[in-house]
Amino acid sequence: MDYSIKSDKKLIESCVCDYNCNTKRFIQNFNNWTSGNNDIDKFIQNTQLSEHTYKVKNALEWIPYDRLDDIKYVADYKSGKMYRARWTDGCISDNSWNTSITLEFINKIAVSHKVYGITQDQETKNYMVVLKDICEKCKIMCNSMYFQQNFNNWTSGNNDINKFIQNTQLSEHTYYKVKNALEWIPYDRLYDIEYITDDDKFGKVYRANWADGCIWYWNKINKNWKRKDQNMFVILKILNNSASITLELINKV
Template sequence: MSTIRKELVHAAITKSHALIDYNIHNDIHKRHEFRKQTILSDNSLTKDEKTEAIRLLNKDYDRNKILYNEGERRICENCNQECLATLYCEYCIRNYLKSNFSNWTSGNHDIDNLIQKCQMETLMPNMVVEWIPYNDLKDIKYLTKGGFSEIYTAIWVDGGYEEWDSKEQKLERVRGQCAILKELKNVENANQKWFEEVKSHLTISNKWADIIQCYGLTRNISNGNYMLVMMETDMDLRKYLQQNHNQLTWKEKINITFEIVRALYFIHKEDAIHRDLHSGNILYSQFNDHWFISDLGFCGPANKSSKNIYGNLPYIAPEVIIGKKYTFKSDIYSIAMLMWEISFGQPPFINYEHDHNFAMNIVNGIRPRIVLGTPVEYKNLMEQCWDADPSKRPTLV
């Protein structure tokens, strides 16, 4: 087998998605077939690369069939259930996970119940939420401090599940997996709302491929704080632009914007609001050549009110600054600021003091100056997204 250029494979998969015409390809089956034919007709890929791309598309297709409850069912040879997936049986995976409930515990009934519920909604082998024993995490190193949490890197010794072995009827793991640990502060009085928010994060991130995957939860044995165990990426959008902006074409800038907007679409589709979109939590994976949204649901402490302001001031919508609730349209305003940052290469209002006067300037209509040479369609969409009137901003769902 020839060497597979994974970056080209993932680029071709992304391109096949971007070319979908939802008026024509109006169900998951038509979209899958269109994407498959697009891959097969891509002359930049070798035969082996096309095979790998189709394999990845088929995994997504199985997930989508289960997610949308669409498609032809088959009788599983093992459990005799009518399953939708073809590469595995979703019921066998869930039964396998259920049979292991007695083999682990977080020590907290609510956390156990939360993870078990997530496992019973598992869509595919490599998107399983788990309780991860802290002693299974090695080489834990402090990375940085976020607004409400500390971030660490670690090696997950056992690693997450990757594939379903239909012969052995068990899930196979990826050993020695790199991971990010995000320590959750202010959760000693965690209430039901906090648990619902954790469930929202775990569920959404393990349903949609454009959200940073959360492998599960662990607990820091030194202080008792819970930690999210998450997918490792290479860098955030801010750092990426600092390093690469001068080399980016407008096609590449638009593709970055497209991937961010698509990720937000899935968040809004789940009836969730991000509340803290900025270039520090838009993350890039070089391996996947893909952009992800992170920090869903944890942009403020566990007891936050939806009217409290959390986040990075230049990205916060004017209506939120004056005390109105976060809405889907507040996230759209943040998208406008990200679009501008992608066009310019630096964060918006980088030379301003982020104080009360600056906040009032945003409320009164100050916006970044449009970069010379910005495509008209991009400019118009950006200005529509940062309109002072939320009702005039576009919607995603």
């Protein structure tokens, strides 16, 4: 989609649809929103005036800032700061957004990202583009993104262990079944913990039941991991020196 500005008069005249196309619907709604900035209003309206479709494909919309919550800073890019937020009204997935807003920027970003609309931070007054959240490597949502969105919802209490687990999750560029990522398992999710034997390398070995079972795939509707093998038997080995956990060690286990 080329978000270039054409005269809206021409665009309305160019409607040859014999049904109530989205362009017509958008025009009826022009008076019900404003970005507070004439250029941005025009810009969004122009994308809507080209939407002679039944299902909306490319039109942008004005997204009121208070429809976004859980806003978290992600990274600094040449084009501006990037944040991740939850969009209450929703398209299907979560969205990230970016500060600078120029036509060039939107055109550039529209090559690889689905662009939903524009919003304004009520405090800084910055206009921001609202994009679909995707993995920069996979160009679609992958499991590493779902893990990343969840980083603030758990901690092992040890920075090295957090980093180690997070790294395994960030490498999980898979699309359906999770293959190799580790997770932090709260101790109270394990029960019937029973001593089995002494191992030369690890010391005491235990057996337990894991109530939740292991991560299977991302459930897009619940926005949580679908798990399998609830109450499965697992083996517990003690990590004597937590700082020295390496992938090699985990592989040996």
